[in-house]
Amino acid sequence: MAVTPPANRLWWNEPIHIVELGWIVIAFIWGLVMFFTMVYWHSIGEQNLANETYKVVPQSFAAKAEAMTEKYTVRDEVGIPVVRPPPGSDVYLIARIWSWWPILELEKDQSYRLHLSAMEYSHGFSLQPVNINIQIQPGYEHVLTITPNQSGKFGIVCNEFCGFGHHTMVSPLYVVDRS
Amino acid sequence: MSEGGTPGTRQTSGGPEKERIPFWQRVCDNHFLLLFIGVTMPTVLYILWGVMELVGIPVAPQ
Amino acid sequence: MAATTQFRTCPTTGLKIDLAAQSLIKANAVAAVVFLAIGGLFGLSIALTRWPEIHLLPVDWFYMALTAHGLDVLLCWIIFFEVAVLYFASAVLLNCRLAAPRTAWVAFVLMVVGAALTNVTVLQGESSVMFTSYTPLRAAPNFYLGLIIFAVGALVACGNFFGTLVIAKEERTYEGSVPLVTFGALTAAIIAVFTLASGAVILIPTWLWSLGYINHIDPVMYKLVWWAMGHSSQQINVSAHVAVWYAVAAILLGAKPLSEKASRLAFLLYIFFLQLASAHHLLVEPGISSEWKIFNTSYAMYLAVLGSMIHALTVPGTIEAAQRKLGFNKGMFEWLRKAPWGNPAFSGVFLSLVMFGFLGGISGVVLGTEQINLIMHNTLYVPGHFHATVVTGTTLTFMAVTYLILPLILQRDVMFPRMAQWQPYVFGLGAAGISLFMMGAGTLGVPRRHWDVTFADSPFGFEFPSAAFMMLALNGLSAILAATGGLMYVVNVVASVFFGKKTADKPMKVAVPVSTSGQPAAVGAYGSAGSLNIPGTITLVTIFFVSFVLYYYVNWKYLAEVWPLR
Ligand code: HEM
Ligand SMILES: [Cu+2]
Ligand SMILES: [Cu+2]
Numbered sequence: 001m002a003v004t005p006p007a008n009r010l011w012w013n014e015p016i017h018i019v020e021l022g023w024i025v026i027a028f029i030w031g032l033v034m035f036f037t038m039v040y041w042h043s044i045g046e047q048n049l050a051n052e053t054y055k056v057v058p059q060s061f062a063a064k065a066e067a068m069t070e071k072y073t074v075r076d077e078v079g080i081p082v083v084r085p086p087p088g089s090d091v092y093l094i095a096r097i098w099s100w101w102p103i104l105e106l107e108k109d110q111s112y113r114l115h116l117s118a119m120e121y122s123h124g125f126s127l128q129p130v131n132i133n134i135q136i137q138p139g140y141e142h143v144l145t146i147t148p149n150q151s152g153k154f155g156i157v158c159n160e161f162c163g164f165g166h167h168t169m170v171s172p173l174y175v176v177d178r179s
Numbered sequence: 180m181s182e183g184g185t186p187g188t189r190q191t192s193g194g195p196e197k198e199r200i201p202f203w204q205r206v207c208d209n210h211f212l213l214l215f216i217g218v219t220m221p222t223v224l225y226i227l228w229g230v231m232e233l234v235g236i237p238v239a240p241q
Numbered sequence: 242m243a244a245t246t247q248f249r250t251c252p253t254t255g256l257k258i259d260l261a262a263q264s265l266i267k268a269n270a271v272a273a274v275v276f277l278a279i280g281g282l283f284g285l286s287i288a289l290t291r292w293p294e295i296h297l298l299p300v301d302w303f304y305m306a307l308t309a310h311g312l313d314v315l316l317c318w319i320i321f322f323e324v325a326v327l328y329f330a331s332a333v334l335l336n337c338r339l340a341a342p343r344t345a346w347v348a349f350v351l352m353v354v355g356a357a358l359t360n361v362t363v364l365q366g367e368s369s370v371m372f373t374s375y376t377p378l379r380a381a382p383n384f385y386l387g388l389i390i391f392a393v394g395a396l397v398a399c400g401n402f403f404g405t406l407v408i409a410k411e412e413r414t415y416e417g418s419v420p421l422v423t424f425g426a427l428t429a430a431i432i433a434v435f436t437l438a439s440g441a442v443i444l445i446p447t448w449l450w451s452l453g454y455i456n457h458i459d460p461v462m463y464k465l466v467w468w469a470m471g472h473s474s475q476q477i478n479v480s481a482h483v484a485v486w487y488a489v490a491a492i493l494l495g496a497k498p499l500s501e502k503a504s505r506l507a508f509l510l511y512i513f514f515l516q517l518a519s520a521h522h523l524l525v526e527p528g529i530s531s532e533w534k535i536f537n538t539s540y541a542m543y544l545a546v547l548g549s550m551i552h553a554l555t556v557p558g559t560i561e562a563a564q565r566k567l568g569f570n571k572g573m574f575e576w577l578r579k580a581p582w583g584n585p586a587f588s589g590v591f592l593s594l595v596m597f598g599f600l601g602g603i604s605g606v607v608l609g610t611e612q613i614n615l616i617m618h619n620t621l622y623v624p625g626h627f628h629a630t631v632v633t634g635t636t637l638t639f640m641a642v643t644y645l646i647l648p649l650i651l652q653r654d655v656m657f658p659r660m661a662q663w664q665p666y667v668f669g670l671g672a673a674g675i676s677l678f679m680m681g682a683g684t685l686g687v688p689r690r691h692w693d694v695t696f697a698d699s700p701f702g703f704e705f706p707s708a709a710f711m712m713l714a715l716n717g718l719s720a721i722l723a724a725t726g727g728l729m730y731v732v733n734v735v736a737s738v739f740f741g742k743k744t745a746d747k748p749m750k751v752a753v754p755v756s757t758s759g760q761p762a763a764v765g766a767y768g769s770a771g772s773l774n775i776p777g778t779i780t781l782v783t784i785f786f787v788s789f790v791l792y793y794y795v796n797w798k799y800l801a802e803v804w805p806l807r
Pocket of ligand 3: 123124158159160161162163166167169
């Protein structure tokens with residue numbers, strides 16, 4: 001019984017019934033399948049998180065974002081610049097309490113090198129309704145190549161608790177058809 | 180399989196009997212060995228490896 | 242020391258029970274229940290706040306309640322109860338005295354003081370940093386200090402468990418290997434040592450940082466080590482509640498493991514690999530390679546999942562085999578239909594087994610897949626998943642076994658047996674609801690830890706689909722149900738412990754007496770080779786496996802539809 005010592009002193013030598021053994025083999029193989037699915041997706045899948053990350057001082061990340069914004073601002077929304085950087089370029093997005101800066105306008109089916117970093121606390125990049133979720137950390141510059149394949153107005157919601165204004169941290173992201 | 184209930188073969192620990200206990204059963208009965216493995220595995224594979232990754236991150240090009 | 246130890250003999254099981262261990266089990270279990278009551282109320286209040294039509298709490302209260310909820314249920318309720326389980330599985334099951342009752346009391350006091358200190362600090366309002374307290378969010382120093390004191394207490398309690406194992410071996414209170422349940426508890430204790438040590442490694446510097454002695458804690462480094470504690474503590478829960486499943490099946494039905502070897506192998510895989518899964522929380526983190534992520538998140542090629550899948554067959558399998566032996570042999574499922582569904586210890590365990598496997602297990606593996614995590618991380622899917630594991634799994638199991646501990650260890654009759662009968666169903670249904678509806682809302686993108694997903698206070702705003710709001714409302718309703726079930730449990734336990742009738746000194750009616758003193762059972766009854774007849778379990782496991790595979794690949798399909806990124 002499970003609450004008493006095994007009656008058979010040499011319990012390891014007991015054979016396992018074929019049904020149990022079969023299940024163990026199936027479960028083991030399924031584990032391998034799941035493991036190699038992840039590995040395989042790195043070569044054939046289109047959604048893999050980049051491993052490109054740098055250590056960065058928040059001020060110098062902000063400086064890069066400001067330089068980009070200065071060059072490519074197209075308009076303004078409630079005091080926050082909307083930038084439209086050229087396809088293929090480096091795009092910087094700052095997460096800070098409690099807004100995203102600047103607002104991005106991208107072209108459909110074009111790739112951008114998106115740089116993400118936070119100013120003071122951790123924030124969560126949650127692109128909605130696409131539902132892509134990436135952690136953003138202060139002191140780390142995460143660089144990923146994204147290719148928006150739908151046009152429209154999207155939302156970037158902060159989904160990492162970042163203080164009492166956390167629930168107000170949302171901003172639009174525009175994807176426009178090629179003009 | 181016959182040891183379990185047969186009279187006269189009651190096991191005593193130690194002595195030549197001990198030799199016959201299968202390796203993995205001895206591992207299972209050695210609680211402090213298990214404790215050692217259970218602490219070392221995640222410390223090396225998860226924590227140390229992870230710390231090495233973080234320490235190795237380059238500084239952003241300016 | 243040994244000479245002064247007093248024992249009583251349990252009339253039902255024939256076990257020799259150290260009275261000091263008995264009081265400690267009682268104290269820890271009662272403390273656990275008190276924290277469950279407090280934490281459960283916080284849970285209800287946050288669920289009602291997240292229901293937009295009700296939006297119960299103001300913003301600062303919400304984040305404070307959320308912090309307190311995580312701490313009180315996840316740390317306090319669970320770990321106090323686990324300490325009780327450890328003392329039971331060592332001293333009681335091994336017929337042994339507890340190694341050092343005096344230090345065990347010290348451990349208990351430390352845990353109570355630590356838990357109280359952290360709670361008070363949170364309620365003062367300056368420490369609403371969530372129970373994860375990710376730096377650079379800074380709580381008041383006593384927040385961390387309380388947690389450190391609590392962890393030290395829990396570590397001392399684990400020391401007592403190991404000490405008792407040593408004494409039992411030396412004093413030869415058992416023959417051969419420890420019982421399977423004790424082996425499961427050992428697994429839990431080993432994981433607990435790693436958990437608590439990691440906690441100390443990260444919380445002590447963080448405490449010094451909050452006092453101003455250290456000026457920087459790297460946020461990713463913090464998260465890495467913190468989760469070595471935060472997630473591993475969930476693995477303590479899994480090991481402990483699986484051990485309890487085996488124990489309840491044995492005590493109620495006289496169930497024997499199908500094979501000692503397979504079940505112990507499963508626990509062995511836990512000891513080796515389970516803790517690597519702390520990586521689940523770092524899958525979309527910058528700065529960590531995919532190699533590290535894939536290796537660790539998969540517990541080295543899913544070897545710990547293999548362990549769980551073994552239990553998924555052997556636990557219902559032992560129950561089926563035992564029931565068939567009792568004569569419920571008709572058809573595929575008579576054993577299940579005629580199971581003691583009116584006994585809350587059984588119904589709680591079986592519901593927990595099914596829901597933990599289907600809801601918690603499958604969603605956990607999917608969520609923990611490196612790339613799939615991208616479409617779920619930090620959404621409500623995450624709390625949905627872990628309410629399935631830690632609420633319908635661990636919490637429901639611990640509730641169920643309480644109905645056995647009350648008469649057998651604490652020697653009190655359950656005060657309101659009718660209420661006890663209903664309790665696992667009410668709580669189980671409510672908990673399944675909160676898990677499912679939070680997972681549903683998460684699939685639609687709703688973030689976790691968020692006061693207002695209508696974004697009323699924001700200059701921009703974003704509109705979630707109306708289905709998401711329906712999920713939040715259903716979550717609120719389920720929370721009311723779960724809270725009712727929780728209350729039914731707390732009231733019954735507290736009433737029974739303090740005002741219950743003392744159990745009569747005669748054996749309780751259970752199917753098969755657990756005799757350790759007597760002759761070993763017939764050899765032929767052990768080991769599954771030869772005569773295993775568990776068609777019902779095979780069917781259940783097949784359904785489980787098919788659901789698992791389908792759900793897994795459906796999520797890959799969802800992933801393949803989102804914006805390409807690399
Ligand atoms: C009456 C029963 C319960 C209800 C209604 C409930 C409800 C909730 C809700 C609505 C959340 C918030 C999700 C969010 O906004 O992010 C939450 C979070 C959480 N719950 Fe529960 N819960 C209950 C019981 C439990 C139990 C028994 C445990 C653990 C054993 C638990 C562990 C947690 C944890 C760890 C969190 C995460 C806190 C955080 O994000 O910091 N809950 N719960
Ligand atoms: Cu934020
Ligand atoms: Cu936030």
